[in-house]
Amino acid sequence: MSPKILVVLSSHDKLGDTGKQTGWYLPEFAHPYYKLEGKADMTIISPKGGAAPLDPSSVEMFKEDAEASKFLKEKEALWTNTDKLSNYLGKADQYDGIFYVGGHGPMFDLATDSDSQQLIKEFYEAGKVTSAVCHGPAAFVNVKLSDGSYLVKDQEITAFTNTEEDQVGLSSAMPFMLETKLQENGAKIVKADQPWGVKVVQSGKGGKLITGQNPASAAGIGEAILAAL
Incomplete structure (x- = not known):
C-alpha cells in the first residue's frame, strides 16, 4: 500500500493591505507533487475547504518552468476542491505525513489557525513526517506540543529568510518576519x-521534521519526504 499524506494549502488570498492577491505558491506544490505522484496518496486540504487561492505572481514567475506549467494545466482539480482541514483532526493515525505548501498565504491564516496547529501537533507527536517549504513553516511557528513547549524549540529549521523577503520587497506587507519569529x-x-x-x-525524532527554504528547495523537499515515508 502507498503511504498517505495530507497536503495543506492556504485559504488566504489578500497580500496584507497592498491590494495584491496571494495564496499558495505554484512550484512549491507542483515540484513536490511530481516527486510523490504514483508513490504516495495525497489528500489536499485547506482551512476553509473548497477552492484554495493560487498566487497569480507565482504563475507568472514560473511560466517557463515545465513542471509548474504542466501542473497548472492538468491538475487544477487538486486545488479547486480541497477538503476542510478540521475534518482531519484526530486522524493522524490514518496518515503517514503532512506537508504545508508555501506562498505568502500561510503567513496570514495557517500561522494562527488553531485547527492547523492541533493537526501539526498530532502528526509530530505520532512520529509522522511533518514538513513544509518556504513560507509553509509559518504554520509551525506557534505550534505548542503536549508539554507546552514550542514545536520549533531547539529544532534545526529552514524557511524563507528575512533577506529573501526584503529582496522581493514584501517585508512591510507581512504580519511578521518568518525567520525572526522562528528564532524567537x-x-x-x-x-x-x-x-x-x-x-x-531534517530534524526532530527520526528526521521526520522536514523544512525547505524557498521555491528552489521544492523538488528537494519532495525527495526528502518520499525518503522519510
Missing part, C-alpha cells in the same frame, strides 16, 4: 550559503 520561539535557523539557494533540513 527557539528554532535554530539553517539556511543556504546564498539567498535563493537550495536548502532542505
